[in-house]
Amino acid sequence: MNLPRFIYHSPSSLKECIATLADKKNSAQVLAGGSDLLVRMKLRLEAPGSLVSLADIPTLKDIVYRPGKGLTIGAGVTLSLLASDAVIRERCPALADAAGLVATNQIRTVATIGGNILQNTRCRYYNRSPLWGMAVSPCFKRNGGLCHVVPRGKRCFAVYQGDLAPLLIALNASVKIVSKKGAEEAPLESLYSGDGKSPFNNLAGKVVEGLTIPEGSLNMLSAYRKYRLRGGIDFPLAGVAVALKLDNGLVQDLRLCLTGVASRPFTVQGAGDAAKGKPLGRELAREEGKLAYAAAHPLANLEGDPAARRSMIRIMTEDILASFMV
Amino acid sequence: MMETIIGKRVPRIDGPAKVTGEAKYTVDIQMPGMLCAKILRSPFPHARILNIDTTKASRIPGVKAVITGRDAWGVCHGFVETPRYPADQYVLANDRVRYIGEEVAAVAAVDEDTAMEALNAIDVSYEELPAVFDLFEAMKPGAPEIHPVEIPDLIGDFRNIGGQCANSYGDIEAAFSRAYLVRKDRFEPELRTHCYLEPQATVAHYDAAGILHVWTSGMGTFRKRMHLSRTLNIPASRVHVHKSWVGGAFGGKIDLFSHEFCTSLLSMKTGKPVRYSAEREEIFSYFRHSQNMIVDLETAVDREGILLGQRVRCYNDCGAYRGSGVVLIFTTWGYLVLPYRMPALDYIGYSVYTNNPVRAPQRGHAAPKIRFAGETQMDMIASDLGIDPLTIRLRNARRPGETLPNGDNIRKAGLIECILQAAEKTDFARKYEENRALQKAATHIKRGIGMGASGYFTGTLIYPNNSAAMVKFNDDGTVHLLTGALDIGQGAETILAQIVAQELGLGMEDIQVVSGDTDATPVDIGSWISGLTLVTGNAVKKAAEDARRVLLASASEALQAAPEDLEVRSRRVFVKGTDRSISFAQAVSRHIRDNDGDPIVGRGYSRALKEAEFGPSLKNAKGTWSESYAFDAQIAEVEVDTRTGQIRITKAFTAHDCGFPINPLLVEGQIDGQASMAAGQAAAEEITVKEGVTLNPSFLDYKLPTAHEMVEAQYIDVITEAYEKDREFVTKEVGEGYVSGILGAISNAVANATGKWSTKLPIKIMPGKEEEE
Amino acid sequence: MKRGSAKTLEKEKGSEKIIALTVNGEDHLVPVEDRDTLLDVLRNRLSLTGAKEGCGTGECGSCTVLVDGKPVLACLTLAVGAVGKEITTIEGIAASGKLSPLQKAFIDHGAVQCGFCSSGMILSATALLSDNAKPSRQDIQKALEGNLCRCTGYNKIIEAIESVKDKK
Numbered sequence A: 001m002n003l004p005r006f007i008y009h010s011p012s013s014l015k016e017c018i019a020t021l022a023d024k025k026n027s028a029q030v031l032a033g034g035s036d037l038l039v040r041m042k043l044r045l046e047a048p049g050s051l052v053s054l055a056d057i058p059t060l061k062d063i064v065y066r067p068g069k070g071l072t073i074g075a076g077v078t079l080s081l082l083a084s085d086a087v088i089r090e091r092c093p094a095l096a097d098a099a100g101l102v103a104t105n106q107i108r109t110v111a112t113i114g115g116n117i118l119q120n121t122r123c124r125y126y127n128r129s130p131l132w133g134m135a136v137s138p139c140f141k142r143n144g145g146l147c148h149v150v151p152r153g154k155r156c157f158a159v160y161q162g163d164l165a166p167l168l169i170a171l172n173a174s175v176k177i178v179s180k181k182g183a184e185e186a187p188l189e190s191l192y193s194g195d196g197k198s199p200f201n202n203l204a205g206k207v208v209e210g211l212t213i214p215e216g217s218l219n220m221l222s223a224y225r226k227y228r229l230r231g232g233i234d235f236p237l238a239g240v241a242v243a244l245k246l247d248n249g250l251v252q253d254l255r256l257c258l259t260g261v262a263s264r265p266f267t268v269q270g271a272g273d274a275a276k277g278k279p280l281g282r283e284l285a286r287e288e289g290k291l292a293y294a295a296a297h298p299l300a301n302l303e304g305d306p307a308a309r310r311s312m313i314r315i316m317t318e319d320i321l322a323s324f325m326v
Numbered sequence B: 001m002m003e004t005i006i007g008k009r010v011p012r013i014d015g016p017a018k019v020t021g022e023a024k025y026t027v028d029i030q031m032p033g034m035l036c037a038k039i040l041r042s043p044f045p046h047a048r049i050l051n052i053d054t055t056k057a058s059r060i061p062g063v064k065a066v067i068t069g070r071d072a073w074g075v076c077h078g079f080v081e082t083p084r085y086p087a088d089q090y091v092l093a094n095d096r097v098r099y100i101g102e103e104v105a106a107v108a109a110v111d112e113d114t115a116m117e118a119l120n121a122i123d124v125s126y127e128e129l130p131a132v133f134d135l136f137e138a139m140k141p142g143a144p145e146i147h148p149v150e151i152p153d154l155i156g157d158f159r160n161i162g163g164q165c166a167n168s169y170g171d172i173e174a175a176f177s178r179a180y181l182v183r184k185d186r187f188e189p190e191l192r193t194h195c196y197l198e199p200q201a202t203v204a205h206y207d208a209a210g211i212l213h214v215w216t217s218g219m220g221t222f223r224k225r226m227h228l229s230r231t232l233n234i235p236a237s238r239v240h241v242h243k244s245w246v247g248g249a250f251g252g253k254i255d256l257f258s259h260e261f262c263t264s265l266l267s268m269k270t271g272k273p274v275r276y277s278a279e280r281e282e283i284f285s286y287f288r289h290s291q292n293m294i295v296d297l298e299t300a301v302d303r304e305g306i307l308l309g310q311r312v313r314c315y316n317d318c319g320a321y322r323g324s325g326v327v328l329i330f331t332t333w334g335y336l337v338l339p340y341r342m343p344a345l346d347y348i349g350y351s352v353y354t355n356n357p358v359r360a361p362q363r364g365h366a367a368p369k370i371r372f373a374g375e376t377q378m379d380m381i382a383s384d385l386g387i388d389p390l391t392i393r394l395r396n397a398r399r400p401g402e403t404l405p406n407g408d409n410i411r412k413a414g415l416i417e418c419i420l421q422a423a424e425k426t427d428f429a430r431k432y433e434e435n436r437a438l439q440k441a442a443t444h445i446k447r448g449i450g451m452g453a454s455g456y457f458t459g460t461l462i463y464p465n466n467s468a469a470m471v472k473f474n475d476d477g478t479v480h481l482l483t484g485a486l487d488i489g490q491g492a493e494t495i496l497a498q499i500v501a502q503e504l505g506l507g508m509e510d511i512q513v514v515s516g517d518t519d520a521t522p523v524d525i526g527s528w529i530s531g532l533t534l535v536t537g538n539a540v541k542k543a544a545e546d547a548r549r550v551l552l553a554s555a556s557e558a559l560q561a562a563p564e565d566l567e568v569r570s571r572r573v574f575v576k577g578t579d580r581s582i583s584f585a586q587a588v589s590r591h592i593r594d595n596d597g598d599p600i601v602g603r604g605y606s607r608a609l610k611e612a613e614f615g616p617s618l619k620n621a622k623g624t625w626s627e628s629y630a631f632d633a634q635i636a637e638v639e640v641d642t643r644t645g646q647i648r649i650t651k652a653f654t655a656h657d658c659g660f661p662i663n664p665l666l667v668e669g670q671i672d673g674q675a676s677m678a679a680g681q682a683a684a685e686e687i688t689v690k691e692g693v694t695l696n697p698s699f700l701d702y703k704l705p706t707a708h709e710m711v712e713a714q715y716i717d718v719i720t721e722a723y724e725k726d727r728e729f730v731t732k733e734v735g736e737g738y739v740s741g742i743l744g745a746i747s748n749a750v751a752n753a754t755g756k757w758s759t760k761l762p763i764k765i766m767p768g769k770e771e772e773e
Numbered sequence C: 001m002k003r004g005s006a007k008t009l010e011k012e013k014g015s016e017k018i019i020a021l022t023v024n025g026e027d028h029l030v031p032v033e034d035r036d037t038l039l040d041v042l043r044n045r046l047s048l049t050g051a052k053e054g055c056g057t058g059e060c061g062s063c064t065v066l067v068d069g070k071p072v073l074a075c076l077t078l079a080v081g082a083v084g085k086e087i088t089t090i091e092g093i094a095a096s097g098k099l100s101p102l103q104k105a106f107i108d109h110g111a112v113q114c115g116f117c118s119s120g121m122i123l124s125a126t127a128l129l130s131d132n133a134k135p136s137r138q139d140i141q142k143a144l145e146g147n148l149c150r151c152t153g154y155n156k157i158i159e160a161i162e163s164v165k166d167k168k
C-alpha cells in the first residue's frame, strides 16, 4: 500500500519549521511519529502536498520539571519514553501508565505525545480506503452529505479516541502553540472543536511545542482507565480519566474527562461540584459514576456495543475512585 | 536396532529459512519487467452490467492490458462442480454482479499508481437490481432471484436455495413420543474470517514457449492447476504451478480466486510477468469470509439423558455463489452424528444464496458450528435432568468399532478414553461443582470449567483424490523426496521427511524435500480435507520402502546375505547382528553399475477411501466419507468478570486420539493454534456485514487474539494406532477438529461460571448488567 | 512511444532522490521518492524481503524492523526519515550465517508455523531481550502485542523467548 506523493521537509529548528509551514500555506502538514497521519494518507483520507517532519528538532524532545511551575513535556516526546522516563514516572505516574496503554510497542516507539493529542477523530464508516468507500455513499467527513451513524444527523459524529488527552485535560494541562505570529499558551481543552469532521480549532500553520501540567495538578491523585476488547493494540472504546484533590479526606477538587464517547475529549460538567466537600467513599464513587454515565453518549460508530461502552464509563469511573481509597 | 524418528519432537525443516527471512512467499517474488495487476470491483450488491468501456483506461501510458467479462464469457468455476451443483461463479462478472466487491475488470500496468489510474478510468454502467441480505428473507417466495436454480428434491416452498442435504433414518416420531425431555434451541454462531497473515497474492508468467508459470498463495498446487487449466482453457500440462511459501490459509485459500485467473490471463495477454497482491481491506471485505450457519436443534432424550432422536434444520447463508456451502451442509450432518450415538434423525440443511460476499471453509468448516450447538445443548440437557456433563457424555459417546449411519466404521475410536482422561487430568467434576455453587456468590469474578467433545474425518475423496511420491537416491547415499504436498505452515514437509528418515534409517539432514511443484513432483491431494498425513504420508512411506527394497537387493549381493537379514542405519546397510556393512553410496553405485545405469528411485502412492468410487453424496449424506476418524475431548477454564463482561479463557486442555503423533511438536502447534482461534471465536471475533458491506475490515476492528489473549494449552495423547514396518499406518487428523470441541467447552465453561448459556457466538456479557438489575 | 509517457516519467523523477541508508551494518545508496516507506525500499530496492507487508497500516507487525535497536513498523516509516540511522532487518540477525539463540529457539520450540509473522516476532523479541534480559511473561506479551500471529496461538513463541531469557 503506497502513500500519495508529497514533498518531505525536515527542518532542524522550530523557527525553520514554522517558516516552511507558512511558506506552503494549506498544503503542508506536520509529521511527528506518523502513526496517525501516514495511515490516513495511505487510506487516501488526506493528501498534503508537503510533510514537515519534527524529527530533527531536538528541543521538542525535552522533559523538564520546574518546581512551582510544573512538568513540561515536548510535543516530540515518544510514548515509549513517556511510559518509562524517570521524571514522568515520579511526577505523573498516571501519564506514564496511560502512555503504555496506547497502541502497540512498535507504535509507541515512534508515536509522540503531540501527535496523540492531535490525532484525528475516527469512525467505522470513515477510516477506510477508496476500495471500501466505492460501495458506501460518502459521509460528511468524506465530504459527502450524510452520517451513516446518525442518519438524521446534521453533522459528523466521528469519535475522538486519543488515550492521553482526557488525563491531560483532567490535570489542567496547557499547550504551547507556536506560529509565525509567535507563541501562545492555551488550555489543552481549547484545541478541540467538538465537530467530528474537523475536530481541531484552527491549527493550520501552527506547531504545538509542548504541554505543561501545572504543579498544582501534579499533587493530585490521578488515573486513567481504558475499555477495549483486547489487551493491546486497540483504541479505547471508552476511557475515563480522573484527577482528584483531597483535603483531610474531603474532596476539594475533582475533574473527570472521557474519551471514546464524543467527537472530543469530553469533560463531565458538574463532576467537581457534585463532589466538593464530600468524603471520598463508595457513595461518591457511585454518584460520579452515574454522572459520567449520564454525560456519555457513545454511538454505533466503533466496534463494541454502545450500551456496553456507556456502562463501562460508569464502571471505570467508580473503579478509579475506589482505587484512590486504598 | 533402527533408530526411531517417528514420534519425536523434530524441529521443522523449513525453520531456518523462515527465521532468517530467506523463505520466499508469493509477494516476495521479483522478476524483471514485472507488471502490477489491480482489480475493479462492483460497488453494487446486485446489478446488471449494461456496458463496460475500457478505452480510456487502455490509452493511459503504462497500461499494458485490460480485461473484462468479455474475455471470459461464460467461464465459471465452483468449489464444487457436479451435475447437481454446477459451477456458478464467474471468474470475471459477465452481465451481472451479485455482491459488493465482485470482480468486474482487471488491469496490468507498469506500476501501482498507473494501475490504479486505469481502474478509475474504466467506465461501467450498471442497472441496479433488488438485493437481499438476510437468509430467511432470501428463502421467501417473492425474494429477488439471485441465480435461476432448481433443486429437484427441494423440501419446502423456498427460493434461492443453492443446495440442500437431507438425511433421515430411524423412527423419529417414536423417538420424540417416547422422550422424557425435548429441548429445542436455535444456535447462531457468528460470521468469522480466516486472518491468514500473508495476503493473497499471485504471480503469473506466460513464457515464450507458451507455458503459464504461476506462483500463488494457496493450499494445494494441483487443484489450482486444474482450475486454471479449465478456466483459461489450456491443457493442464501447460500450466506450471510452482511452489511458493504460504503464510497461513486456514481454508481461506482453497478455491480458485478471480485474481489468480486474472493475473494469469493478463500475463498471457502481455507476455510479461504480472503480480497481483491484495490489500488487507480487500481481503476482509471482498475475499471469502468463513461459512456461517444457523442451527435449529430439537433433541429428544430419555430420563437418563440418552439421546433418542434429533430434528435438525441448518441454514447456511453461502453468499452470492455456492462456494463451499453445499459441502458445509453435508459435513454438518457428519459432525452431528459422529461423536454420539443417534438412533433416529431428521436432518435438512439448506444453503441459501444472498447478495453477501462469498464464503469459504474455515478450519473445521461445519464442525465448530454444529458442535458448538450440540455441546452446548448437551450441557443444557444435562442440567435440565440433573446429570453432570461428564456422565451424559459417557452415556452417549460412541465406542470403538461402532458403525456410523453412513456405514463407516470408527474402528479404534478413542473418544471415551479422551473424555475420561480429560476429566481426570483437570479435576473436572470437582471444579465443575465448586464453580456452580459459587454462581450466586457475591463476587463478580466467576470461574467456570466446561467440556466439549468432537470428532473429525481424516481425508476423503475430492479432486485430485490421490497422492504419490518419489524417493530418489543420490550418489552420496542421501535422498531427495519428491512430493506434491504443500506446507502451509502445518509442517507437512517435516512430517513427510520424518517418514522417509524412519524408513531408510537416515537423519533428517540426509533428506531434501522437493515439494508442491506441479511439473517436478507427483500429484498430491493438497493441504486440506485433513488428509495429508494419512494419504500423502502413506504414499511417501511406500516410496521410501520401495527405494529401500531396491537398495537392499543391491546390498544383499555385495554382502552375500539375504535381504531379510539386512538392516539400515546411519547411511549404511548392515548384516543384522554383525558389523559387516556397505555404505548407501556403495550400494547405490553398485546398483547403477549392475543395472545398465538405472538409479534407485522408489515410488509410492495412496488414496483415501480405496474401496469407494466416489465421495459421499452431498444430496443425502449417503455413502462412505472417510476411513479414519479422529476424536477429542476438551476442557476449557474461564474467568468471567460479570461486572465488566470480560471473559478470559485461562486454560484449554485437550485429550485427543490422533492415532499416533508422528511429530508431537507439530501436533501441539496445531492444537495451540486452534485453541487460540476458538478463543477468538468464542469471545471476540465477529465479522459485521451490513447490506453487503463489511464494517470491520481490518485487524484493528476484527478482534483476532493478540499475545495478551494467549490461552494456556495442555495436551495428552490417547494413542490408538501404531507405526509399523511394511504396513500402512493410520493417523488421524489434528489440524481442524479441535477448534470445535474447545468452542463447546468454552461456551459450557461460561455457563458454569454464570449459570447462563449463550446460544450465540461470540458470547457477550453486558457490562454493568448485574448491578443495574 | 506515446506522447504522454515522457511526461509521466518526468513526474516520477521529479521527487526522486538518492539517499544513504545503513542496513544491517552496510551502507547503501538508494534512489527513493519522498513518499516511499522504509518497507517499500527494503523490499523493492534492496531485495530484503524478510520484512513482510501483512496490512500496510500498522496493525499486524509483520513489517517490524529495528531502527537504532528499537522495533518500528517499516510500513509507517518514511525511508527519507531513516537516513543516518542503523536499520536492522531479519536478514541482519543471523550474523555470518549463524542463527541467533533466539532464532534457534524459535525453531526448536515450534514457534514458527507459516513463518509470515516470524521476522517481525523475532525482531520485536530481540529488541525486548536487549533492553530487558529477564522479562516477565507480561513483559513479553506487551512487547509482542503489535505482532499478530494466527497460526501458533503465541504459546510456543512465548516459550521460545522464555527459554532464551533463562539462559541469559
Ligand SMILES: Cc1cc2nc3c(=O)[nH]c(=O)nc-3n(C[C@H](O)[C@H](O)[C@H](O)COP(=O)(O)OP(=O)(O)OC[C@H]3O[C@@H](n4cnc5c(N)ncnc54)[C@H](O)[C@@H]3O)c2cc1C
Pocket: A029, A030, A031, A032, A033, A034, A035, A036, A037, A038, A039, A054, A075, A076, A079, A101, A102, A103, A104, A107, A110, A111, A112, A113, A114, A115, A116, A117, A118, A119, A120, A161, A162, A163, A164, A206, A207, A208, A209, A233, A234, A235, A236, B700, C057, C058, C059
Ligand atoms: C494500529 C494502531 C493502533 C493505535 N492505537 C491507539 C490507541 O490505542 N490509543 C491512541 O490514543 N492512539 C492510537 N493510535 C493512534 C496513534 O498511534 C497515536 O495517536 C499516536 O500517538 C499519534 O502520534 P504520532 O506522533 O504518530 O502522530 P502523527 O501521525 O505524526 O500526527 C497526528 C496528527 O497530529 C499532527 N501533529 C503531530 N504533532 C504535532 C505538533 N507538535 N504540532 C502540531 N501538529 C502536530 C499531525 O499533523 C497529524 O495531523 C493507534 C494507531 C495505530 C496505527
Ligand code: FES
Pocket: C052, C053, C054, C055, C056, C057, C058, C059, C060, C061, C062, C063, C064, C073, C074, C075, C076
Ligand atoms: S505491514 Fe506494517 S504493521 Fe502490518
Ligand code: FES
Pocket: B197, B247, B248, B489, C111, C112, C113, C114, C115, C116, C117, C118, C148, C149, C150, C151, C152
Ligand atoms: S506463524 Fe503463521 S502467522 Fe505466525
